[in-house]
Amino acid sequence: MNTIKWGIIGCGDVTEKKSGPAFQNIENSELVAVMRRDGEKAADYARRHNVPKWYDDADRLLNDPDINAIYIATPPGSHEEYTLKALRLGKPVYVEKPMARNATECNEMVRVSRETGTPLFVAYYRRCLPYFLKLKELIDQKAIGEIRLVNITLHWPPYPEEVGQDAQPRWRVNPEISGGGHFHDLASHQFDFLEFALGPIKSARGIARNQAGLYEAEDVVMASFEFESGVVGSGSWCFTGSKKHRVDEAYLLGTEGKITFSFFEHFTIKVETQDTIQEYELPYPPHVQQPLIQTIVDELRGKGTCPSKGESGARASLILDWIVGRS
Structure with a gap:
């Protein structure tokens, strides 16, 4: 990929400052579209952040031909569903943390990433701060x-x-x-x-x-x-x-x-x-996820490696499961 053209699913609070602006600030990275089930809020976000398109339907964003990478910033309950859809469309995924609700869901996300050969990254941005x-x-x-x-x-x-x-x-x-x-x-x-x-x-x-x-x-x-x-x-x-x-x-x-x-x-x-x-x-920098997102853009362009991927993100969820007695 020469330019990473992002679509965001779930443009809530975390995307206002922590992550959203970073996609516009990084060279060879563009924020093309955002999605929120409340169309008025999606349109408002797009207007305020100078994003060309907005959707109130995730599938329409996922299938937008102008988008070649997906950032999933919804609550964890929908992370697995949206991640699997994006991966099967061949679109790399950057998913918020926790990666999913439990290690079982995380492992399925990692499995499909490997099966499709499509990269999966997780927003554990402390690895780059x-x-x-x-x-x-x-x-x-x-x-x-x-x-x-x-x-x-x-x-x-x-x-x-x-x-x-x-x-x-x-x-x-x-x-x-x-x-x-x-x-x-x-x-x-x-x-x-x-x-x-x-x-x-x-x-x-x-x-x-x-x-x-x-x-x-x-x-x-x-x-x-x-x-x-x-x-x-x-x-x-x-x-x-x-x-x-x-x-x-x-x-x-x-x-x-x-x-x-x-x-x-x-x-x-x-x-x-x-x-x-x-x-x-x-x-911390003004947009705390920007250093990590920079490594994702670099990796997708063949110029570096991101330190936070599906395999490491799944580990964090497994440890939580151990502690609360879910596995």
């Missing part, structure tokens, strides 16, 4: 010696729309649509990066519970996991805790020090050894 590349560099350079353990803490209060008499929780906590709750949505990023930085996780187990009863999905999870390298890890996720005690922190403990970092809310990496403390401040 400067913040996380610096973190991986510190690990690879043994800035704290040999890594012994990993710990993740993510404790957030409920979202406003999840509490009160008029509560209307979002689709992210409806397992039928999302595959799980906030754990499924956010921990997928965390485990994908950990495998990218530290290698495969060979086992994981956990306890997942719904304590507050605000929605159907689990709202608290405890987990332990082990990498093939022998590094061990643990984590706790709570999404109905105290607003005052909101925490987004992870650390790596090594034989010569400790690295503290954040997966979502902070931009400082702190490296502590016996004699020194060093900090790296690396804010």
